[in-house]
Amino acid sequence: MLQIKNPVLPGFNADPSIIRVDDTYYIANSTFEWFPGVRLHESKDLVHWNLLPSALSTTTLLDMKGNPSSGGIWAPDLSYADGKFWLIYTDVKVTEGPFKDMINYLTTAEDIRGPWSDPIRVNGVGFDASLFHDDDGRKYLVQQTWDHREYHHAFDGITVTEFDTDTMKLKPETARTIYAGTDVKLVEGPHLYKINGYYYLFAAQGGTVWTHQEVVARSKTLDALSFETEPGDPFITNFDTPELEIQKQGHGALVETPGGEWYYASLCGRPWNHENESSIDPRGWCPLGRETAIQKVYWDEEGWPRIEGGHGGKVLVDAPKDAILTEAPADHSMHDEFDTPKLHDEWNTLRVPFTEEMGTTGDGRLTLVGKGSLSNKHELSLVAKRWQAFNFDAEVKVKFDPFNYQQMAGLTNFYNDKHWSFAFVTWNEKNGRVIEVAECNRGGYRSFLRDDAIPVPDDVEFVWLRTKVRKQSYSYEYSFDGKNYTEIPGTLDAAVLSDDYVLQSYGGFFTGAFVGMACVDYSGYDQTAEFRSFDYKELD
The missing domain is CATH 2.60.120.200 (Jelly Rolls)
Structure with a gap:
């Protein structure tokens, strides 16, 4: 049986946003200060992936001269609606200190290979912004919210703001915090889905290190603070699975196959240790950066998503039953x-x-x-x-x-x-x-x-x-x-x-x-x- 071997995108391919259009899957990844911006891959089987031209290949779309290291493109969001691809991306200009000065942009394209439209400046409320297309035709920007005040926690929950497609602008008066996260803190990387009458919010917590995790919350509405957190363990984390080859899982996105199976793409890291080091502390070093892994998802009796094999995930995962074999290079030589x-x-x-x-x-x-x-x-x-x-x-x-x-x-x-x-x-x-x-x-x-x-x-x-x-x-x-x-x-x-x-x-x-x-x-x-x-x- 065809199997996914994690990571599916080895090397620095962080913060995956995955979607399916007809029988083809697409993943967009962060690129930070590296140009061109937003790395794109495609596949028909979730196993073999081919690199596409990057989305942000001109200074009209992305001007990062003088950006700090690890500034630039944080957690782009790729979606498809109304016959075109929508790409939300963040250009972070300040990384150190109390502020995270940033600009969120929107660009669209009828073809994933471009051309991409001139960017629309959306806001600077917080990074990791994504665009949710509701089934009633309305659209919402979903984002981490940044708070510079030293007497507040900097990660101020997940904010939803309605986006007006007539003016191609946000309606700031509609902004509200729908989820504050849990005591783990550092809630970020939100993606919103509507499934079986519920709004499901997937969000990362714990920082993108060994304590990283993904939580899921849901609500019948998009009202302020109306989301309840999935009971039990986090949706995915490797904090308590130090022996697994892949670590740091969290911050990702959900996708459904044509046949109704569900998968979750997330970042991960593969640490190694020096010979004189414990394999637990320090947990290790990941020069290949944060990579992309894919796990299979099932839904429990209460309608909550769970990772097949447990919340630590697996290195080998069964591919979709309706996967279309994709030709791709054997390695990245x-x-x-x-x-x-x-x-x-x-x-x-x-x-x-x-x-x-x-x-x-x-x-x-x-x-x-x-x-x-x-x-x-x-x-x-x-x-x-x-x-x-x-x-x-x-x-x-x-x-x-x-x-x-x-x-x-x-x-x-x-x-x-x-x-x-x-x-x-x-x-x-x-x-x-x-x-x-x-x-x-x-x-x-x-x-x-x-x-x-x-x-x-x-x-x-x-x-x-x-x-x-x-x-x-x-x-x-x-x-x-x-x-x-x-x-x-x-x-x-x-x-x-x-x-x-x-x-x-x-x-x-x-x-x-x-x-x-x-x-x-x-x-x-x-x-x-x-x-x-x-x-x-x-x-x-």
Whole structure:
């Protein structure tokens, strides 16, 4: 029998919003500060998924220049009604401190592949907004509500506000809090459904860490505070199932199959531990970020939804009986010869789109113009893809002729502006063109080789750089001929590129590790680097 193996979307694919249109399922995921915004996948069997073009691919739809790390796109909501797709998305501009300045937008499209309409600014009341289409034709924005006041809890319940489709604006006078959450607090990520005469509210609680959970509440009306919470255990949580391979489940959405079966898509994480650590505390590290899992749902005698197999969920889940087998790649390995003028859909940039100001692609090469350092939130030439397996090799061929030490180009493993590593060609006073490796950990910079940086012979035009990621750790290698590789001294801890590590010193980080190419010239002379033949090969 066909089975879903969780996670179905490995690597950083958080906060899934799942829908079905006819016989096709679609999932939209958060992208935070990575561009383009809102990652989309499709499937006909819930098992095999194919990547679609991202929804927010222009600065008209999404302008994140200067956004903080883990700001940007939080928990988009995808729905289908009136013959078109509706996408609600949040652009968060402030992440640290008492405020979460944000703007919620709406865009629509007749085809999931676009084009998407110019955005309508909806409100800034709270993040994780979703659009509910009632069966009487009325529409409502459902959202977490933010309270900056230090004497109140910041998560001020779930608010519903009617949306006027004639004016395409909210009616703020209709806003009311329909659910305050439970004592677990941090209620967020709401999705509303009408099933068998009840309004069912699915909402996340407990924060998107090991205490994460999803609760369900229901009501016959949308009146203020009219929702009662599902009795017994939470709908889904892994707080009390530390031995399960997947953790952090919660924050997701419900979908019904054509045959009347029900499934729930949620975020999850797959932690590992260092050999000297307990598997319980710390529960582990998730460099692959928050991924997407799918669980099967049944309805109990009282009409409450329950997770098949218990509230911890399962790694292997039976697929729908009416699933239509979907062809998809066996894994997420990727090879790019840069032979087209458009970047592959797997590539991402930070905060802004890939334009000629950053570089060009085509004719077998990716050219990047040196801009700011890897800690720069405004001007950065970096093109990267998600880590989507615990074990992989990634390599690229680079041509770069720096004339000062402020110029660097090479291969990076990157989490955010304060957590990354970089194997790069640069220049120093001792040997001229050299290879160095450096790490930025909690904002502190460390060179691995220093005065022992590896000289690049004068007759070498291209340098090959490779990273070998092996679950708990990773390393870098170099080659001058693309065949014979030499390991660069220094093994790095992959935990540094995880939400779990970053959260120990900073609040609110939600992405995952990326691997890719970068060119830095903070001296301001726009020195360019040429990259060829990128290869990412999964070994799991």
